[in-house]
Amino acid sequence: MDSIDTINWGATLGTAGAIVFLLVLSAFFSGSETALTAASRAKLRSQADKGSAAARRALDVTEDSERLIGSVLLGNNIVNILSASLATALFTALFGEGGVAIATLVMTALVLVFAEVMPKTYAITNPERASSLVAPIIAIVIPIFSPVVSFVRALVRAVLGAFGVTTDPDRNIMSAHEEIMGAITLGHTEGGVEKEDRDRLLGALDLSERFAEEIMLHRSNIEMVDVNSPPDEILDQVLASRHTRLPVYRDEPENIIGVLHTKDLLRAIDRLLRGEGGGLAALTAFDVTEVMMEPYFIPETTTLDDQMRQFLARHTHFALVVDEYGVLQGLITLEDILEEIVGEITDEYDTPEEEMLEPDADGTYVIDGAMTIRDLNRRTDWTLPDDEANTVAGLVIHEAQTIPIVGQVFSFHGFRFEVAAREANRITQLRIRPLG
Known part of the structure; x- marks a missing residue:
């Protein structure tokens, strides 16, 4: 009797059907992995807020990404290995020893096309829709596979720990804050985001990482009023100033x-002038301490984000910055913080400043030493x-580890720095050009 006559066709068809079913499951797991990891949580949140239960479920499923990926990969590996085993048994029964090679070729093609490329292509094309569709089923799969996934996670950490690699189970690879900044950059x-838009967005996101001491007006540049000055001198000083708030000092x-x-x-x-018995002579009775406000002091380590909130809560725009010993270091205003987001804010009373930096013929920029690195980068x-x-x-001083003299040249961070002018221990002007 021919060997083909001994084949149990019922069992063969059943095995073939099982393989097809396992390939469908493999495609489901592959597509689910891609969809749930590629879906934008912001878009899902927007859909959930509009009443989409599927989007809400997708958000819940992707909350623990490590548990999600572990469960999906476990399910995918189980069905792929099982389908390969069944295919090997089927093709061996049909073609003898040569069936192993045939099964390998056939299953590789089927898994690659129908269980990997096709579902993942659909998922990456429609991640939010696909994730919403698969989330209810994945939500059932995760608890089933959780014990195995937890064991595998513990085993992986133990093996890595044996090689001196420590992992933090609660640590995200990249925070949402960093993801947003990376996307903007x-x-x-x-070319999709203009430079001005990038600077404004990054400036707003960066407020929590920057401190008052970085943008404050240094104490050497603060315009102050002496409480012991005659009233007419104080009036002249205030009228000549372009500022609306001036600190008052004694001694x-x-x-x-x-x-x-x-x-x-x-x-x-x-x-004093228009009140009862008033006149120019009454100005001599003016006492600045009767009209001045209480000073508001903040530590130099205050973040710009916190300080902006404090300004808004206190309904004030002006703060004096002190160090850990309470020594005055400078002052900061709400406008200074806003300028970190929108750029320089000027009005008709501000001193005109050069808005553009123009390089020389060789690409060299002449820079004021007091210019902040952030402004220069912008x-x-x-x-x-x-x-x-x-x-x-x-x-320059940090990199040189000394206060350089005029004419000294340094190269670091891909730029050439030349000290062009210096006053006492202050570098007042630099010539900078990119290297290469």
Whole structure:
């Protein structure tokens, strides 16, 4: 009797049907993995807020990504191995020893096309829709496979620990904050986000990572009022100033006792001039301490994000920055923080500043040493680091580990720095150009 006559065709058809069913399950697991990892949680959240129960379920499923991926991969491996085993048995029964090679070729083609490429292509094309469709089933699969997944996770950590590699189960590979910043930077690189938009968005996201000391006006540049000055001198100083708020000190500039607002001064002068028995002679009775506000001090380590919230909560725009010893370091305003987001804000009373940095013929920029690294990076689209220094001069001093003299040249971070001018221990001007 011919060997083909001994084949149990019922069992053969049953095995073939089981293989097809397992391939369908493999396609489901492969597509689910791609859809649930590629879906935008922001879009799913938007759909869930609009009442989509499927989107809500997809959000819940993707909450624990490690548990999700482990369960899906486990299910996918089980059905792939089982389908390969059944195919080997089927083709061996049909073709003898040569059936192993035939089964390998056939299953590789079927799994590659129908269980991998096709479902993953659909999933990556419609990730939110696909994730919403598969989420209810995956939500059932995860609890079933959880014990095995937990054991595998513990085993993997133990093996890695034996090689000195420690893993934090609660640590995300990339936080949402970093993902957003990376997406904005990538969008600018690819031309989808304008430089100005990138700077504004990154500036807003970066407020929690920056401190008051980085953007404050240094104490050497603060315009102050001496409480012991004659009233007419105080009035002249306020009228000549372009600022609406001026710190008031007694005896020495470090001893700030209040903040004078020009509107409060104007009201006080108006009462003295136009009140009963008033006149120019009454100005001599003016006492600045009666109209000044209590000073608001903050530590230099306050983040810009926290300080902006404090400004809004206190209904004030002006704060004096002190170090850990309570020594005055500078001042910061709400406008300073907003400028970190939208760029320089000027009005008709601000001193005109050069808005554009123009390079020389050889690509060299002449930079004020007091310019902040962040402003320089914004205006030139460079990426000089500002971790160790706030100003360009500070970066040069940090890298040189000394206060350089005029004419000294340094090369670091892909740029050439030449000290062009110096006053006392301050670098006032630098010539910078990119290398290469």
